Amino acid sequence: MQRYILKRLLAAFPTMAIVGVIVFSIIHLAPGDPAAIMAGEDADYEQVEAMRESMGLLEPIPVQFWNFVSGVAVGDFGESIFSGHKVSKLIMDRVEPTLSLALISLTISILVSIPAGVLAAWKMNSIFDRIVMILALTGYAVPYFALGYVMIILFAVKLPWFPPGGYVYMSESFGQYIYHLLLPSFVLGFAGSALITRMTRATMLEVLKEDYVRTARAKGLGETIVLLRHAFRNAANPVITVIGFSIAGFISGVVITETVFAIPGMGRLITESIAQRDFQIIQSTILIVAMIYVMVNLIIDIMYVFVDPRIRYDS
Amino acid sequence: MSTKNEAQDIQFQGLRPKIPWYISTSNALLRNPNMLIGVIFVSVVAIVALLAPLLIWVGILEDPFIYDPLNRLLPPGRSEEGKLYLFGTGPLGRDIFSIVVYGSRVSLFVGLSVAIIAAGVGSFIGIIAGYYSKVDDIIMRFMDGIMAIPGILLAIVLMAILGPRVENVIFALTVVDSPRTARIVRSVVLTIRESQYVDAARAFGATNSRILLRHIAPNTFAPVIVQATFLFASAILAEASLSFLGAGVPPDIPTWGNIIGEGRIYFLSNSNIVILPSIGLFLLALAINMFGDGLRDSLDPKLRGKT
Numbered sequence: 199m200q201r202y203i204l205k206r207l208l209a210a211f212p213t214m215a216i217v218g219v220i221v222f223s224i225i226h227l228a229p230g231d232p233a234a235i236m237a238g239e240d241a242d243y244e245q246v247e248a249m250r251e252s253m254g255l256l257e258p259i260p261v262q263f264w265n266f267v268s269g270v271a272v273g274d275f276g277e278s279i280f281s282g283h284k285v286s287k288l289i290m291d292r293v294e295p296t297l298s299l300a301l302i303s304l305t306i307s308i309l310v311s312i313p314a315g316v317l318a319a320w321k322m323n324s325i326f327d328r329i330v331m332i333l334a335l336t337g338y339a340v341p342y343f344a345l346g347y348v349m350i351i352l353f354a355v356k357l358p359w360f361p362p363g364g365y366v367y368m369s370e371s372f373g374q375y376i377y378h379l380l381l382p383s384f385v386l387g388f389a390g391s392a393l394i395t396r397m398t399r400a401t402m403l404e405v406l407k408e409d410y411v412r413t414a415r416a417k418g419l420g421e422t423i424v425l426l427r428h429a430f431r432n433a434a435n436p437v438i439t440v441i442g443f444s445i446a447g448f449i450s451g452v453v454i455t456e457t458v459f460a461i462p463g464m465g466r467l468i469t470e471s472i473a474q475r476d477f478q479i480i481q482s483t484i485l486i487v488a489m490i491y492v493m494v495n496l497i498i499d500i501m502y503v504f505v506d507p508r509i510r511y512d513s
Numbered sequence: 514m515s516t517k518n519e520a521q522d523i524q525f526q527g528l529r530p531k532i533p534w535y536i537s538t539s540n541a542l543l544r545n546p547n548m549l550i551g552v553i554f555v556s557v558v559a560i561v562a563l564l565a566p567l568l569i570w571v572g573i574l575e576d577p578f579i580y581d582p583l584n585r586l587l588p589p590g591r592s593e594e595g596k597l598y599l600f601g602t603g604p605l606g607r608d609i610f611s612i613v614v615y616g617s618r619v620s621l622f623v624g625l626s627v628a629i630i631a632a633g634v635g636s637f638i639g640i641i642a643g644y645y646s647k648v649d650d651i652i653m654r655f656m657d658g659i660m661a662i663p664g665i666l667l668a669i670v671l672m673a674i675l676g677p678r679v680e681n682v683i684f685a686l687t688v689v690d691s692p693r694t695a696r697i698v699r700s701v702v703l704t705i706r707e708s709q710y711v712d713a714a715r716a717f718g719a720t721n722s723r724i725l726l727r728h729i730a731p732n733t734f735a736p737v738i739v740q741a742t743f744l745f746a747s748a749i750l751a752e753a754s755l756s757f758l759g760a761g762v763p764p765d766i767p768t769w770g771n772i773i774g775e776g777r778i779y780f781l782s783n784s785n786i787v788i789l790p791s792i793g794l795f796l797l798a799l800a801i802n803m804f805g806d807g808l809r810d811s812l813d814p815k816l817r818g819k820t
Contacts, residue, residue: 212654212657213657213658214661216654216655216658216659217658220658220659220662221662224670224671224674227674228673228674335799335802335803335806338746338799338802339746339750339795339796339802340795340798341750341753341754341791341794341795342754343754343757343773343787344791344792344795347780347784347787347788347791348791351780351781351784351788355781446660446663446664447664449666450665450666453663453665453669453758454665454754454757454758468666468669469760472673473759480673484662484666484667487663487666488661488662488663491661491662491663492661
């Protein structure tokens with residue numbers, strides 16, 4: 199078991215290293231001269247050169263890469279080209295809205311889609327199953343922004359139940375914080391649920407055909423116990439895998455949902471930075487987002503050990 | 514008696530007339546109404562998209578490139594001069610209905626291109642990684658690295674570097690989508706590689722390239738074609754998202770994402786600008802996915818209902 203966890207832990211490093219290389223190359227492929235932007239429009243040649251030197255852009259590429267990596271390792275992401283503020287601080291200010299939105303919508307979609315998938319598989323071809331499958335098919339095809347705007351028009355304008363957008367920090371008022379996140383989380387969670395529901399239903403259908411499920415029923419166990427203890431525990435693995443994959447989808451969705459609901463998160467930071475060509479912020483944000491993704495999947499890999507005893511013994 | 518029939522069946526299997534492709538296809542379509550609806554809808558959209566320039570030329574459709582400041586932000590219906598704007602007009606006075614019709618050209622073109630290129634590139638990478646175990650680790654770690662960056666973010670950044678052009682949208686989305694295809698193809702190849710017919714081919718002295726082309730590649734075709742339909746739909750949605758965020762196709766080209774992005778700040782007063790093109794987007798993606806679901810069920814019944 200320890201060996202398995204260690205193996206997973208070690209496998210995460212090359213992935214992160216490659217993300218680092220990709221992100222670093224993006225900066226160096228980007229058009230436009232960051233030193234010229236930083237020095238300002240009126241700067242002459244010498245000033246731009248001086249700025250270039252102070253930004254470390256005159257060093258050989260491998261040295262620059264090393265500086266970048268060693269900076270990131272101690273949490274130093276450099277300064278924003280546009281505003282001159284520390285990138286780490288700019289990002290820290292934006293982490294709370296993004297993570298809250300992603301986590302709440304993930305929770306909503308897990309709480310909705312796993313029971314929906316289990317019940318749909320249990321009552322295959324029933325009206326409930328049909329409705330769930332149609333909703334799941336819809337969730338795949340609906341654009342986040344369209345759903346967001348429809349929700350705002352319906353539940354914030356026509357029926358003023360929810361705020362149409364904006365964000366309240368957790369420290370200001372917890373109730374308002376949740377209240378402001380409900381509508382955007384629903385939008386994001388709806389699309390995310392589609393994948394998890396379909397996966398839960400499909401694996402449950404397979405497991406329910408197994409002999410041990412029939413045996414469990416034959417010896418007179420109640421349906422709830424058969425479904426949850428015998429069937430779902432064995433169907434849980436692929437479902438957990440899909441939840442891990444869908445984290446990337448949630449983060450992608452956050453970028454759009456933040457724009458629709460005017461939430462000042464990391465997604466907005468990236469779209470703003472792109473408009474300002476602030477590649478320092480862009481590269482750091484992407485690196486952090488990718489790190490979160492790799493870490494979540496690492497946690498999921500480790501969760502398998504607890505969900506599936508076979509892994510505990512095999513490795 | 515029945516055993517005799519079975520024996521005969523096996524004996525004559527090679528002689529049985531092959532069912533022509535058009536009959537087997539129409540059978541599959543009739544057996545699966547969802548798939549039929551999907552195919553019909555996508556075909557209609559594709560035909561209208563192809564004919565759009567003609568429709569503009571004959572005058573049935575307004576020219577979506579014409580800016581008309583006097584008729585901006587009109588609600589759906591007739592203008593004061595009596596001109597019909599079925600879906601209303603945008604913030605620059607462009608006819609939204611024509612943008613929806615004309616914009617389907619860009620959506621379909623981008624979606625189809627990404628589906629074909631990403632499926633091709635992904636299959637190539639997946640086959641190489643799955644067959645040659647020496648390079649497998651390196652290739653797949655690199656793919657993991659790309660997949661660790663959420664798709665839309667990677668696409669936005671690539672677009673910021675490359676600039677707003679249709680070709681660049683296709684390139685950016687191909688970079689995002691190829692690794693996922695590669696992963697699927699690789700897992701298929703890993704299983705086929707160990708099969709007996711590959712061993713047999715090798716025992717006959719077949720070269721690696723012959724085994725790859727004749728025995729392995731054809732067997733990855735079914736999962737790849739299914740994956741390609743899903744890429745088709747997701748690329749259409751991604752293109753619209755990019756344009757919506759202002760990082761996609763140049764703003765003067767009439768596309769669904771562009772008009773939705775333009776209408777963003779007016780969505781409380783003129784929700785038609787955002788909602789109507791979005792419905793088009795949703796229906797097209799839905800139809801393609803319905804087609805993809807059906808295709809998967811008929812190509813591989815084992816995968817029925819899986820994602």
